[in-house]
Amino acid sequence: MDQRTTIVEAEAEPGGVPQSLRELAGDWGADQEVFRHVHWGKAMMWIFLLSDTFIFSSFLVSYMTMRSSVTAPWPNTAEVFGLDVGGVSVPLLLIAIMTFVLISSSGTMAMAVNFGYRRNRKATAALMVATALLGATFVSMQAFEWTKLIFTEGVRPWYNPMGAAQFGASFFMITGFHGLHVSIGVIMLLIVASKVLRGHYDRRGDYSAVEIAGLYWHFVDLVWVFIFAFFYLW
């Protein structure tokens, strides 16, 4: 009756194809349910994140195309995003701090998911609020960065005094879209955290919402890893 079982069992012989690969073939070949034993919300979130991957990749690839086709010099990001600490200019300091803040928020989120599955309501909610606070810190620092660039340095999407005009367009699109994701994530985390605190998921006996929110949050961190490497460090 269940074709998948037949496929998996038929080839289960010593020295044959590994079990996980046989399961893969079975899951996809059975024409019934590809994401077996996966919460539907989680599967949907992964598919959304996959589509989001393509959106961010489009931005990054267009940035690559612009940067490698301009003849004017590209602005030196280390200097543009540097901060003055006691008269000494430290390159990329603000961005480094933002990176650490976002990584820390991912760490607290991973622990929140773990506590969620242990049915520890208070620890889960507290860690999620901590994650949201770190996320809000990140967005505030980004707002500071944008303000500095727009008003002090005079960067516009179509012009900047430091070099290639395309710099502004890339910068505002990429970091703006990422900042939007972080902001939405903060709102989502606060909503889920308040539901955790009110015992909503205890009544349903299902803490998957915390893990799904976590997936989104880690993805935001993941995208920042690529932006940090390609836009700021390159």
Added chain:
Amino acid sequence: MNHAPVPIVEDGPPPAAHEAGEQHPIRVYLVVWGYLFVLSTMSYLVDYFHLQGTLRWTLIILFMLLKAGLIVSIFMHMAWERLALVYAILVPPLALGTLVLLMSIESGYTFWTRVLFLGGGG
């Protein structure tokens, strides 16, 4: 969720990912957190010490991929998912390599057109 015409016999092991997710000690996440901090610091130092050329790009991409791998496999639990889900999510982005290749050819063409015919003006 299931629209199969035949009833599915729930056989085999119980939901692997969720059960597994419950049992990881917190220490795993703290260790990964630590690794991510170290890797970020190292990629920051690449810029701080003004490394240039191939060495710079290799190190940046190396640290980036290590960080991305840690986040996806441990924080996003990909390491404990069934292979059907892992492949459904991780294989499609490989198509982006084609886009990168095409656009780098295209940008080279644009660059030389600008240099040769537009007097080097951006």
